[in-house]
Amino acid sequence: MSATAQKKERTIKPINGDSPSVRKMDFEGLDQLSDFYIAGNSFLTHTVNAYHVIFPEGERFFIKSVKAFADQVKDPALQTNIKGFIGQEVQHGKEHEKALEMLEKQGRPVSKILNFYVKTAYGFFWTVLEFLFGKKLKLSVTAGLEHYTASMGEVTLRFGLHEQAEGEMRNLLLWHACEEIEHKSVAYDVLQTVSKSYILRTFGFLIASVMFWGYAFVLQHMFIWADPKIGFKRYFSDFAAAGPYARTLLVEVGKLAFLYFKPNFHPNQTGGYDLANAALATI
Template sequence: MARRTQTPSELAINKRDWKFGRGESTRRWWHGGDPGRTAFYNALSSTFPVGEKFFMTAIRPYRDDTAEPLRSQIDDFMYQESTHSREHVFFNRQARDAGYDIQPGEDRAARTIAWARRRPPIVQLAATCALEHFTAAMAHAALANPEHLGPADPEARNMWRWHAIEEIEHKAVAYDTWNHATRDMPRVRRWLLRSVVMATASARLHYVLFRNTAELLAQDGKNDWRTWLRLLGYLYRRPGMMRVVLVSMIGYFRPGFHPWEVDDRALVSSALATLAPPGGAVAA
């Protein structure tokens, strides 16, 4: 049975071949001189290259069975994810140049993805939906409140905001693909499967993210309770990105959920108006 999508019919998922930080060095504590915030974002970035490749391979098998406009949206999704992967590979290289060993974090993320790849294809697609919801919630928080990235070095801040813009643009592509792929699945089974996968993906992601953060803090001699109290206050109190994410994740478990229940296209337009394309690229 076909399911109606809440994705706006006029939605634009733009292809922006933007490159950040080329020819520039990065401060070791690039996020406002704060080791905790820097470690958190570096830890998050260490998961993206392998994670985004997983998203593309999880959604690609379903492309040819879909109709327009979803088929073209899948193509645009894969383009955006490929550029995100490229930019985070470069960002991670800058973290290495600043003196961090992020290989253990990348290896940990790779092991988690390898575990996910051993699941059936429909479960891999469900995991992509769950993690795309996680990144879209973070993206909304980052763009809605400038406190999240305000103190960061300009080029790093621009890269993360660009990534956030595109995560919002394509936030429902995996979910609409899931709805199409499971159109003949009983509703209760569909809901149960995506809910179990969300709970599992969330637990594994939080473990990887905070374990990676702790390792990076240890390299600075800052893996102590003072640094963690400050970081957790930043993440869960004010501005509270992870608090916003957790609230959003709870909504994911509701039957009938759809990512475009929250229409944040105006937020994207506002962010684009203040984001200068790097290196003379054309804004879109």
């Protein structure tokens, strides 16, 4: 089941992978969504809820990781792209924080889950990793995570997964996916400016993989366990119903993930810009 978002007049700059633009969207009506706003499915909805928790702090992490080396970038075009990247990430964080406010109103334990995420990821894991390996590893992880978010964005658009979302959530997810595709090479190009080490790049990607999928699973299930509307029977019925979507996402994102290990890989090789531009026009 999918819901069509009410059309809202917006002037939106087209996608340009050579020069990312900041688009202030200001999505409204998120508080009007149902409890299970992705295909009426609790498993899928709480997967997205997990990312609403991950993204705002994650975007701030990305910004700090890139800004730490921005002064080493001498290419004027990349300097401009860094500004566009930062502007987009700021907007992503703001819109996902609106989604968190919606979840709070639904009675979800957002503060508890967010506190767990921030304390474990940023209070412990990243503190230890930076102490052991320095800020270059954080930049490498950021480049790897950007490949994941862009890959998820491309798969979401290619298979129309965003159409399963209700109302403005459909538009929020679509817009975020398009901009992840648009700026997907920025952190990678900064990393290549700082270090062309294959070991650093792939080690960062392996850490990104563990963090990305690990927190998605844990936070999703924290939402599920706290949901009084999900019992044993509904959990497994919704899990089964979510199977085709999950398989599509995991298989297709997995294919794109393995490309990252090619010695001559660059994010632009996966394309997706025309796809993102066509999708963005539907908001």
